[in-house]
Amino acid sequence: MKIEKNISLSNETTFRCGGRAAWFSAPENFAEFENLLKLHKGKLFVLGAGSKTLCPDSGFDGLVISTKNLKNITFENDLVVCDAGAKFCDLEKFCISHGLSGLEWSAAIPASVGGAAVMNAGAFGHDFFESVEKVEIFENGARKILQKNDIEYAYRKTSLLGKVVFRVWLALEKKSPKFVANEFDKFRQKKLSAQPVFYGSAGSIFKRTENVIPSKIIDKLGLKGVKIGGAEISTHHSGFIINTGNATAGDVIALIDLARKTVEENCGIRLENEVIIME
Numbered sequence: 001m002k003i004e005k006n007i008s009l010s011n012e013t014t015f016r017c018g019g020r021a022a023w024f025s026a027p028e029n030f031a032e033f034e035n036l037l038k039l040h041k042g043k044l045f046v047l048g049a050g051s052k053t054l055c056p057d058s059g060f061d062g063l064v065i066s067t068k069n070l071k072n073i074t075f076e077n078d079l080v081v082c083d084a085g086a087k088f089c090d091l092e093k094f095c096i097s098h099g100l101s102g103l104e105w106s107a108a109i110p111a112s113v114g115g116a117a118v119m120n121a122g123a124f125g126h127d128f129f130e131s132v133e134k135v136e137i138f139e140n141g142a143r144k145i146l147q148k149n150d151i152e153y154a155y156r157k158t159s160l161l162g163k164v165v166f167r168v169w170l171a172l173e174k175k176s177p178k179f180v181a182n183e184f185d186k187f188r189q190k191k192l193s194a195q196p197v198f199y200g201s202a203g204s205i206f207k208r209t210e211n212v213i214p215s216k217i218i219d220k221l222g223l224k225g226v227k228i229g230g231a232e233i234s235t236h237h238s239g240f241i242i243n244t245g246n247a248t249a250g251d252v253i254a255l256i257d258l259a260r261k262t263v264e265e266n267c268g269i270r271l272e273n274e275v276i277i278m279e
């Protein structure tokens with residue numbers, strides 16, 4: 001099993017900036033993943049596709065385990081079983097080729113299945129837990145299956161945060177491949193017109209609640225387009241901070257702080273981060 005030292009995480013996260021991991025490993029199979037988890041007693045971060053994660057410029061002083069090599073997607077009876085590192089774009093191809101409907105809303109979200117399960121990724125009024133049936137986690141030295149009922153989930157959060165997800169089982173509906181492909185395309189078009197998907201970012205920076213839509217408040221306060229270094233509050237979608245090319249993680253964090261402070265001072269609302277800053 002390969003464990004590397006002092007690895008830059010800017011290539012492992014969609015913000016395309018940030019510091020280094022003291023130790024980094026991307027297990028090739030679950031036996032390796034399990035061994036690493038059993039042997040490592042120090043600071044740990046399990047990284048999926050890195051599309052919600054920012055590593056500070058000072059780096060992460062521990063072991064980062066990436067699931068990027070664990071990407072199998074297959075059938076188990078009527079359910080689709082996905083390894084944690086399988087990407088949504090691969091799941092989309094699987095759904096189209098087998099005519100499986102239910103995840104079309106996820107078009108163009110650059111998530112891994114593990115990260116999406118932990119965060120309950122979603123869009124356009126849908127979320128991942130509409131389809132999740134059970135999840136295999138690794139806890140207290142052993143693999144364990146959690147049924148959907150054993151897991152608490154809500155808007156962009158679940159009780160899986162802090163646990164290690166190995167595999168996820170999904171229940172999807174049989175439809176024609178053509179129907180499924182068209183639906184994915186429809187949602188992709190909506191997504192591309194609404195969000196700056198071609199820049200480095202981590203999607204929405206702040207959590208939305210029933211009463212608070214961060215992008216609307218940020219917009220109203222005139223913060224759209226505000227820049228610190230190479231980080232910018234997107235002019236396309238004010239809920240996103242984008243890396244215009246040469247942002248440091250420090251630029252992004254300073255802009256997050258500025259937006260949060262401005263919103264709190266003007267509206268008395270404390271925005272909560274959806275982006276995960278490694279610590």
Ligand SMILES: Cc1cc2nc3c(=O)[nH]c(=O)nc-3n(C[C@H](O)[C@H](O)[C@H](O)COP(=O)(O)OP(=O)(O)OC[C@H]3O[C@@H](n4cnc5c(N)ncnc54)[C@H](O)[C@@H]3O)c2cc1C
Pocket residue numbers: 014045046047048049050051052053067084085108109110111112113114115116117118119120121122123156162163164165166195196197198201202203204276
């Ligand atoms: C352009 C863009 C558009 C986006 N659009 C959306 C959107 O429409 N809707 C939406 O919900 N999100 C969106 N996102 C954000 C992101 O894709 C989701 O939050 C996704 O769920 C994160 O998955 P990930 O694999 O990248 O997680 P990561 O960033 O790798 O990790 C996020 C968290 O999950 C944990 N984690 C990851 N894998 C595992 C595992 N196997 N076991 C345990 N913990 C794990 C990490 O430790 C971390 O705490 C977008 C991001 C970008 C860049």
